[in-house]
Each structure stands twice: as C-alpha cells, then as structure tokens.
Amino acid sequence: MSFLSLITGSFSQPASDNPTGAMIEAAFRHAGLDARYLNCEVAPEGLADAVRGAKAMGWRGFNCSVPHKLAVIDLLDELTPAAAIIGAVNTVLIRDGRLLGENTDGKGFVESLRTRVEPTGRHVLIFGAGGAARAIAVETALAGAASVTIVNRAFARAEALAAHVAAHTPASAHAERWSEGYAVGAGVDVVVNATSIGMHPQHDVTLDLDPQCLRPGIVVADVIANPPVTALLRLAESRGCLTLTGLGMLVNQGVAALRLWTGLEPDAAVMQATLESALQVSAKN
Ligand code: NDP
DSSP: OOOOOEEEEEEESSOTTOOHHHHHHHHHHHTTOOEEEEEEEOOGGGHHHHHHHHHHTTOOEEEEOTTOTTGGGGGOSEEOHHHHHHTOOSEEEEETTEEEEEOOHHHHHHHHHTTTOOOTTOEEEEEOOSHHHHHHHHHHHHTTOSEEEEEESSHHHHHHHHHHHHHHSSSEEEEEEOOTTBOOOTTOOEEEEOSSTTOTTOTTOOOSBOGGGSOTTOEEEEOOOSSSSOHHHHHHHHTTOEEEOHHHHHHHHHHHHHHHHHSSOOOHHHHHHHHHHHHHHHHHO
16 A cells, blocks of 8 residues: 555646646546645746756656746756757656656647547648647657648748758748738648637637538547537538547646656547536636
C-alpha cells in the first residue's frame, strides 16, 4: 500500500478556463490509478520555479499551455524529434530526473483527422501560423500529406511556417496571402482553421472565405474546442463537407500525454464525455 499519488498537472496563464484537468482525472479514475492532475496558474516569470518545483516534488510530468509552450524549451534536458521540428512543447515527461519535451497537439489533430480521412497524399490548407498551426502543419506533413498551404493574416508568419515545413518534412509547402473573400483552391482535400477565430464567446464569427469554395466531400476541421461546433463548421456542414471539431484534437492530445506519463492506453470515450460536459457548463457560465 502506498499513500504517494502519481502527480501531473498544467502550467498556463490564464488557467481557469482550461478543461484538460477534468478530462485527465476522469481517465485516471477510470483506469483505477491513484493519480492527480493539478491545473496551475503560472505567470511567465514563475515558469522556471514551477518546473523546478515539479521536478523536486517528483511529478511524473506536466502540460504547458499559453504562454509557456516556447519558453519551457530552455528549461528542458531533451526534446522528441517532432517537438524539435515544431519548436514548441505542450507535454513534459520527468524521468530519472531528466525532463523530456514532447508536443502532442499535432499528433492529437492527426489522430482526430484519421476518423475522417487518411492524411497520406492529401493537400492540406491551414489558416493560421501560430502554435496550433505549426504543430498541425508539421505533423500532417510527417504523416504523409503531399502538400501544406499556409494562409495567415500576418503573411510573413505564413511564409516562415511554410518554409519551415518544406525544409524539415517530406511535404511541399507554400504560403498564400489571405485576400478578402479568400477562395480555397480546387485541389485542396482538407481545410483547417488553426486560428483563434470563432472561440467562445465569438460563436457567430467565422473566417473571411468564399463559402462556394467549400466543396461537398472535402474535410473542414476546426481547432476550436469551445464551442465545439463553430460558425465555420456550421457553414461547412451546410455545404456538404465532412466536418471535424476541435474536441477530438483536445482529447487525443490528452490521450498521447497520458500514454507518455503512465504507459497505459487511456479510455478516450470517457475523456471525451467528461470534456463535453465540462465545456457545456463553461459555455453556459
Ligand atoms: P497563437 O496565438 O499562437 O496563434 C493565433 C493565430 O490566430 C495566429 O495565426 C493569428 O494570426 C490568428 N488570428 C487570431 N485572431 C485573428 C483574426 N481576428 N483574424 C485573423 N487571424 C487571427 O494561438 P495558438 O495557435 O496557440 O491557438 C490558436 C487556437 O487553437 C486557440 O483558439 C486555441 O484554443 C486552439 N487550440 C486548440 C487545441 C485543441 O486541442 N483543440 C490545441 C491548441 C490550440 P496572426 O499571426 O496574423 O496574428
């Protein structure tokens, strides 16, 4: 009998809207594990102390969210190859006193995408060039996408991300300017919103694009998890597209983190159900 729980958690700011803890603790309970996930509000100037504290207290690992995904890298001993290419870390494993940084955001997206279409050979268009877009662009390219197009408000960021993907993955990649009423090209198979447009409370705000370009049968995915069905996804559904909410990505990035921390295969259905009920509550409040 041990009275010592396995401890994990998250460092972010703001932390109060982050539903990941509810989802991960539900998975721990379901697996019968004596384990905790502590959602901690950590300011940038406190990150190094928080990481040292987690190590000193024997935590198994932690997530990093906004604004720490880049800054945490300097505090780690090593990165997985994918995290090194992405250049951002959302999951840390503490093993034998060493800190290993991984990025499960893009892997979570690809696992979710596979419920609609296999990425191999596909032409993927991503709106956004921030952290989520970076992880999705790299992981879809590593999963075999033929091409990745980046469209972003700040064009220089789109160009930098496209050049990065082309240099570090087998996929071809290029950037396009986000003109008014942007028309997605006819050869595109998968459209991804990886911007924060449409996030709660902006339930009716959507991307500036030509609705006619959303052809029946293409996949339209959103990274926004709250609300799960964004204005973009409502539009895509009305046009006969296959849609994918940000919930699947959020669940699957958590599944990947749990695998890393515990070596166990968590129950994704339990995690998804917990997340959905947690987000319904937060959307009402
Ligand atoms: P970043 O701040 O790194 O990037 C934000 C991106 O959104 C940039 O490309 C920015 O463009 C663009 N953007 C923001 N506002 C506008 C606007 N009004 N018009 C056009 N473009 C805009 O954020 P992240 O990449 O970390 O997160 C993006 C979203 O993804 C968030 O909503 C986050 O919650 C979600 N997310 C979901 C996850 C999931 O598991 N479902 C995981 C991680 C993130 P510009 O460069 O021009 O400023």
